[in-house]
Every structure is written in structure tokens, then in C-alpha cells.
Amino acid sequence: IQLVESGGGMVQAGESLRLSCATSGFTFSSYHMSWVRQAPGKGPEWVSSINTAGQSTFYADSVKDRFTIWRDNAKNTLYLQMDSLEPEDTALYWCARGPYRSSWYPPLPTGQGTQVTVSS
Numbered sequence: 001i002q003l004v005e006s007g008g009g010m011v012q013a014g015e016s017l018r019l020s021c022a023t024s025g026f027t028f029s030s031y032h033m034s035w036v037r038q039a040p041g042k043g044p045e046w047v048s049s050i051n052t053a054g055q056s057t058f059y060a061d062s063v064k065d066r067f068t069i070w071r072d073n074a075k076n077t078l079y080l081q082m083d084s085l086e087p088e089d090t091a092l093y094w095c096a097r098g099p100y101r102s103s104w105y106p107p108l109p110t111g112q113g114t115q116v117t118v119s120s
Helices: none
Strands: 002-006 009-012 017-024 033-038 045-050 057-059 067-072 077-082 091-097 114-119
Touching: 002 091, 017 033, 017 091, 017 114, 033 077, 045 067, 045 077, 057 067, 077 091
Parallel strands: 009 114
Antiparallel strands: 002 017, 017 077, 033 045, 033 091, 045 057, 067 077, 091 114
């Protein structure tokens, strides 16, 4: 399977970024998908998840009302719109094939990640 994240970058607090995750090698529409992030010196944090049809979503409290997840099953692509970014959002962001779980371990399949850096 292949998951390729893009859209990260360096922004100032309050600005926005849109992450994309292009997938191949599996039936995208059959899997829940997630975004997970890891900040320097911290463990993985589940950011958001979405069900197969895109009708049910989960958001971590830290990003609720600022981030929006959606998917395009016709394009096999997952998205994350990040608004009102804060320095605390600085992290490496991965898309992951699978639903939200209470623990990241064992890890889900992910891509290489895309770095998001937010300056104050």
C-alpha cells in the first residue's frame, strides 16, 4: 500500500494549511482513515478520523472546531483542513489507514508524513 502526505509547511499562528494524503494499493473506500501527529519529544497523538463514507468523524479536543477532515473516495484521497493554527500544532503529520483507537500501538500503516511548523 502507499500513502503520500503533502501540504505541510511553515506558517504563522492563525494561518491555515490543507493537508492531502494520496493513496494507492488498496481499496480506499473500504477503510476508515485517520490523521495522526507527533511533536518533537512527544508520542503520537490521534488528530482526526473519518469513516468509510465520510459521514462520521472524530476530532481530538485539541483541534476540535479548528480542523476538518474529509475524503474523496473517487480520488482515493484524504484531506485535513487546518485553520487557526497554533504553535502547539507543530508536528509531523501522517495519514493512517484505520480508525481512531485509544492507543497508537501497534501502529497503523502510514506514509512518510508532512511537517507542519507554526510560529508565534
